Amino acid sequence: MIVAENVTKRYGSKTAVDGVSFTVRPGTVTGFLGPNGAGKSTTMRMIVGLDAPTSGRVEVNGSQYGQLRSPLTEVGVLLDAKAVHTGRSARDHLRAMAATHGIPNRRVDEVIALTGLDAVARKRAGKFSLGMGQRLGIAAALLGDPRTLILDEPVNGLDPEGVRWVRDLVRHLAAEGRTVLLSSHLMSEMSQTADHLIVLGRGRVLADASLTDLVHAWTTSTVAVRTPQASDLVAAIAGPDVTVADPGDGTLLVTGISAPAIGDIARDHDIALHELTPRTGSLEEAYMALTEQSVEYKTKDIA
Amino acid sequence: MTAQLTAPTAGTTSSPYRLSFARVVRSEFIKLLTLRSTWWSLGITAVLTIGIALMIAGASRGFEGGYPAVMAIVSPMQFTMLVAGILGAIAITGEYSTGMIRSTFAAVPSRGTVLLAKALVVAVVLAVTTLLTSVIAVAATAPIVSDSPIDWADAAQSTIPLLMSILAMVTFAFIGLGFGFLIRNGAGAIAATVGLLFVLPIVFNMFVMAGDGWQWIVEAGKYLPMSGAQVATAPGGDDVLRGALTLVAWPAALLVGAWGVLRTRDA
Numbered sequence: 001m002i003v004a005e006n007v008t009k010r011y012g013s014k015t016a017v018d019g020v021s022f023t024v025r026p027g028t029v030t031g032f033l034g035p036n037g038a039g040k041s042t043t044m045r046m047i048v049g050l051d052a053p054t055s056g057r058v059e060v061n062g063s064q065y066g067q068l069r070s071p072l073t074e075v076g077v078l079l080d081a082k083a084v085h086t087g088r089s090a091r092d093h094l095r096a097m098a099a100t101h102g103i104p105n106r107r108v109d110e111v112i113a114l115t116g117l118d119a120v121a122r123k124r125a126g127k128f129s130l131g132m133g134q135r136l137g138i139a140a141a142l143l144g145d146p147r148t149l150i151l152d153e154p155v156n157g158l159d160p161e162g163v164r165w166v167r168d169l170v171r172h173l174a175a176e177g178r179t180v181l182l183s184s185h186l187m188s189e190m191s192q193t194a195d196h197l198i199v200l201g202r203g204r205v206l207a208d209a210s211l212t213d214l215v216h217a218w219t220t221s222t223v224a225v226r227t228p229q230a231s232d233l234v235a236a237i238a239g240p241d242v243t244v245a246d247p248g249d250g251t252l253l254v255t256g257i258s259a260p261a262i263g264d265i266a267r268d269h270d271i272a273l274h275e276l277t278p279r280t281g282s283l284e285e286a287y288m289a290l291t292e293q294s295v296e297y298k299t300k301d302i303a
Numbered sequence: 304m305t306a307q308l309t310a311p312t313a314g315t316t317s318s319p320y321r322l323s324f325a326r327v328v329r330s331e332f333i334k335l336l337t338l339r340s341t342w343w344s345l346g347i348t349a350v351l352t353i354g355i356a357l358m359i360a361g362a363s364r365g366f367e368g369g370y371p372a373v374m375a376i377v378s379p380m381q382f383t384m385l386v387a388g389i390l391g392a393i394a395i396t397g398e399y400s401t402g403m404i405r406s407t408f409a410a411v412p413s414r415g416t417v418l419l420a421k422a423l424v425v426a427v428v429l430a431v432t433t434l435l436t437s438v439i440a441v442a443a444t445a446p447i448v449s450d451s452p453i454d455w456a457d458a459a460q461s462t463i464p465l466l467m468s469i470l471a472m473v474t475f476a477f478i479g480l481g482f483g484f485l486i487r488n489g490a491g492a493i494a495a496t497v498g499l500l501f502v503l504p505i506v507f508n509m510f511v512m513a514g515d516g517w518q519w520i521v522e523a524g525k526y527l528p529m530s531g532a533q534v535a536t537a538p539g540g541d542d543v544l545r546g547a548l549t550l551v552a553w554p555a556a557l558l559v560g561a562w563g564v565l566r567t568r569d570a
Contacts, residue, residue: 039466049412050405051569066412075408085403092337099330101320101408126401140406144320194425209358 001026001179002047002148005055009035009203010041016042018054018203024181026147026289029174031194031211032183038200040183045154047075047181053272060148072101072144072190078137078151086126090117090136093125098143116139138166148179155189167193173298187284191215199287201294204230212281215302218289219281223259225252227266236269251275311358324420327411331424335394344390345432348472350384351441352436355379371538372448376440376466380532388496388529388539391425391479404570409430414565418484426473426478433472437465459539467547471532474550475500478528481557483562484565504529528553 002024009017017039024030034040042175045051047058049065058062061074068074084093094108112121115135120128125136134157141149150171155163170193174180184190190197197214199207207214227233230252234244241256254262266273333343359375398404411417445452454460478499482493507524508518524530531549534542 016510045569048409050408052567068412070318071412072410073318073320075409079405079409080402082402083405083409085334085397085401087338087340087397087401088334089337092333093403096330096337097406097410098332100327101322103325104318123387144318 001061002150002181003059004043004047005057005192005295007046007053007057007058009039009046010054014201017046017053020200020203020205021056021210022149022198022205024179024198025196026179027174027177028282029180029182029193029196031190031289032181032200033190033197034183034200034206035200035291038291038294039203040200042078043182043200044079044148044150045142048075048079050079051093061111070101070144072097073084075147075148075150076141076144076146078141079152080137080152082133083239084125084133084136084140088124088125089122090128090139091121092141093136094143096230097107097140101144107143107145111142113140115139119293126257131159131162131216132156138169146178148181149173152183153181153185155184155186163189170233170286187282187287191283197283199290201291204294206294214290215281215283215286218286220255221258221281222279223257224255224275224277224279225254225262225273226250227252227271227273229271232269233262233266233271233273236265236271249279253279322411322413322416324416327416327420328408328423330365331417331420335428336343336423338397340393340397341428342389344386345428348386348432349436351383351386352376352379352433353440355382356440356444357447359481360447360478363448364450368451370451371464371540372444372451373461373464373538374455375444375448376437376453377464377536379440379446379535380468380471381529383472384500384529384532385431385497387472387475388479388500389493390429391481392492392496393479393489394421394425395483396487399483399487400489406569415562416564418558418565422480425476429472430469431478433469437468441465457539459543461538463543464536464538467532467543469536469546470550471528471535474528474532474554477554478557481554481561484561485557499527500529503527530532 004020004022007017007020008015011246018280020039032040040050046053047060047065048255060068063072065075091108091112094111095105098105112118115138117132117135117139120132128136134154138151138154141151149170154166154290158166167189170180170182174186182194191211194211196204196210197207209217225233234252237254237257243255245253259276263273263276356375356379359378360372363370363375365374388508397564398407407417479492479496481494486492486495504524504527507520507527510520517536526549531546534540534544535546535550537543
């Protein structure tokens with residue numbers, strides 16, 4: 001369980017995190033979303049006591065991080081794949097981390113095997129690819145078999161097999177009752193992994209909702225309809241909330257009325273339907289709509 | 304599912320793994336001894352100490368009488384002090400430059416503990432290395448200085464200078480470590496360390512030839528770490544205690560300062 005209460009972080013005159021409050025609950029995967037510079041990494045660093053909040057408080061499992069007597073068994077954290085001395089081998093890095101808590105080398109070898117690092121465990125971490133570095137960071141996060149996991153962009157640089165492995169791993173950890181906070185910019189990946197989402201923009205919480213609620217609230221569901229009697233159908237379903245777009249490829253895109261309702265009306269009016277497909281919005285669409293105003297580093301559209 | 308849910312929630316009390324100072328020290332030992340740069344530094348220290356001791360011992364046979372044989376063992380410190388300082392500096396700046404420091408502080412949120420453990424490990428490693436290389440240097444130079452060997456019956460001519468040279472090497476490493484924690488950048492910390500250990504004594508000494516009005520600068524120069532080391536290791540010297548205090552005060556001040564900054568600074 002992670003609880004942030006009205007947390008603010010300023011670096012000089014720049015406010016990175018601005019009065020953020022949220023709760024990350026056990027047993028679910030909570031996705032942490034937001035554009036670059038939204039304050040995700042800063043918030044994660046404050047959770048584990050690396051940065052001190054300017055005001056407000058953050059607690060993990062009921063304590064401030066600095067008060068935990070065994071941080072590694074309470075919280076496993078991957079902040080970035082580069083939190084490793086480049087001159088030390090992966091195994092020595094994990095051994096040094098484990099030693100602080102008296103975690104035996106047996107566990108070190110376990111997490112090495114679990115993350116698929118056996119072949120390179122004795123190589124210096126500086127020679128690792130981005131993906132290998134991510135695996136090492138995840139191995140370090142798992143060392144203490146922690147109740148809470150904080151993973152900042154864990155799939156960054158991983159191959160498709162690795163991406164899938166991380167997805168299965170975090171789903172499994174949450175199913176065991178652990179708390180998982182996960183950030184990523186890959187919306188399709190996030191929509192397959194997270195149950196709950198916290199969206200930050202310009203240091204504020206823009207949304208804190210379940211995946212389904214978020215997508216429903218921020219996207220419009222459309223229904224794709226194909227019929228040889230298009231004009232009849234458009235007239236029949238007309239209403240104050242209903243809009244019909246005709247992209248010209250024979251498919252009508254209808255919003256403001258559900259697919260079953262369209263089907264019923266078509267039957268009542270003796271209109272033949274060749275296709276009736278509800279299309280729900282994607283997390284990506286919801287995210288774009290939600291963060292449109294708060295993207296800090298905006299790109300220009302290519303004309 | 305319910306059974307699985309209960310397991311991790313019991314973690315706070317049931318896990319046998321928790322932080323302790325001894326464990327953090329062990330971790331810091333693993334960290335320092337698993338870096339090649341450490342072994343390079345220690346190897347260079349050993350080679351310089353033994354090699355220069357042999358050269359001084361050889362040359363001392365031509366010196367006018369009364370050159371204490373133990374001087375051949377402690378004098379190479381003027382060169383190895385920089386290696387000790389650099390070792391201390393990179394023991395921490397290497398963590399900052401690579402980002403390792405975030406892993407360190409995530410595992411051990413109490414930064415004072417990290418600083419103390421690191422200092423202890425650096426001290427032990429330097430002390431053991433200096434002790435071993437001194438023993439080897441004593442044995443290696445013994446045949447050369449057999450005319451006037453080290454007078455082991457007189458502590459002031461033997462064990463005290465040797466012990467003081469161990470203290471001095473630890474001090475030099477602590478100065479590097481302290482600057483490393485304060486400055487965080489490897490090049491900056493090494494520059495500061497070299498400046499304090501090597502450059503400042505030269506600057507202060509330039510005023511020896513100046514008038515009486517400038518003598519306070521020369522006087523202040525006696526409290527630099529290098530002067531402290533020279534005084535503390537001087538066989539039969541009068542100011543051994545003052546030298547030893549100088550050697551303790553510098554790292555104490557730097558490390559306390561580092562701790563003050565470290566407590567509140569974002570990692």
